[in-house]
Amino acid sequence: MDFMQFLDMVIHVDKTLGMVISNYGTQVYVMLFGIIFCETGLVVMPFLPGDSLLFIAGAFCATGAMDMWLLMALLIFAAISGNTVNYWVGKKVGRSVFTKDYAWLDKKALHHTQAFFEKHGGKTITLSRFVPIVRTFAPFVAGVSDMPFGRFQFYNITGGVGWVVSLVVAGYFFGNIPIIRDHLNTIVLLGVCAAIVPIIIGGIWRFYLKVVRSN
Template sequence: MDLMQFFDMILHVDKTLGVLLAEYGTYVYIVLFAIVFCETGLVVLFFFPGDTLLFIAGAFCATGEMSYPLLMALLIVAAITGNTLNYYIGEAVGQRMFTNNYRWLNKDALHRTHNFFEKHGGKTIILARFVPVVRTFAPFVAGVSDMTHWRFQLYNVTGAVLWVTSLVTAGYFFGNIPIVRNHLTEIVIVGVSVALVPLALGGLYKFGRKVLSR
C-alpha cells in the first residue's frame, strides 16, 4: 500500500477502518490516536475525520475487534493533547500580535476577542468539540486571544471527555445497526445542526437585546 492509498483510507476511515484493522492490527490504535491528535491540534488538518471515526471505532468495539476502554483512554488523551498543542501554537502567534505593532492588526478587536474567551470561552471550547472544523480552530483562537491556561484546560478536558465518550459509546450501541451505519453521514449532519442551532439562537438573542436596548 503506497502513501496516497493510506492517506485516502484515513480520509474515509468510516468506510475503511475494517481494512485498516486487517492490515495493521493493534497498530490501528496508533493511527486513530494520530488522526484525532492531528485534527484537533493542527489547523491545516481540519478536514480529517473526527465524529465518524469515533462512532465507527465504537461500533468495532461492540464486535470485540477493538478494546472499548483502551480506545476511550487513548482518544481522550489525543483530544486533550491535540487541543493543547493548538492552543500553544495560537498563543505563540497571539503574543507576537499583542507585542508588535502590526499596521494591519486591530488590537482593540484582539482585546475584545480575549475578553470574549475569558467570559464565554468555556462553553465555546466544549460545544466546538461537536462541530467539525470549528473544533479545530477554537483552541487556536483561544490561544491567540490569550485565554488563561487554567480556564482553557478545564474546559478542554471536559469537552474531550464528553466528545469521545458520547460518540464512541453511541457507536458501541448503535453503530452496527444497518440503518444507522448506512446513513451515518446524514446522522452526523443532524447532530452538527443540533449543536449549531443553540449557538445561533443564543447569538441572535444577544444581538436582539443589544438592538432593543439602544
C-alpha cells in the first residue's frame, strides 16, 4: 500500500474500518485516536470523519472486533485534548485571524462558527461536537475570543464525553441496522436540532419578557 492509498484509507476510515482492523489489529486504536485528535485539534483537518467514525466503531465493538470501554476512554481523551490544543492555538493567533488572510484557514467556516458561538455562547463548545466543521473551529474561536480556560474546559469535557459515549453506544446497539447506518448524518443533525430548538425558544421567551417588562 503506497502513501496515497494509506491517506485515502485514513480519510475514509469510517467506510474502511473493517479492513483497517483486519490489516492492523490493535494498532487501530492508535489510528482512531489520531484521527479524532486531529479532527478536533487542527483547524486544517475538518474533513476527517467524526460522527460516522464513532458510530461505525461502536458497531464493530458489538461484533467483538474492538473493546468498547477502551475505545471510548481513548477517544474521549483524544476529543478533549484535541479541543484543548485547538483552544490554545486560537488564543496564540488572536483576533488578527479575522482580518489577516491565512492560506491554511477556511475563512467561511471560521465566520460561520463565530456566528454560532456568538448566538449560543459557551454552549457552542458542547453543541458543536455534533456539527461537522463547526466542531473543528469552535475551540479555535473560543481561544481567539479569550473565553476563560476553566469555563472552556467545563464545556469541552462535557461535550467530549457526551459526543463519544452517545455515538459509540448508539453504534454498538444500532450500527448494524442498515437503514440507520445509511442515514447516520441525517439522524445526527436531527439530534442537534432537538438540542438547539429549546435553547432558541428559551432565548425568544426571555426577550419577550424583557420587552413586556420594559413597557
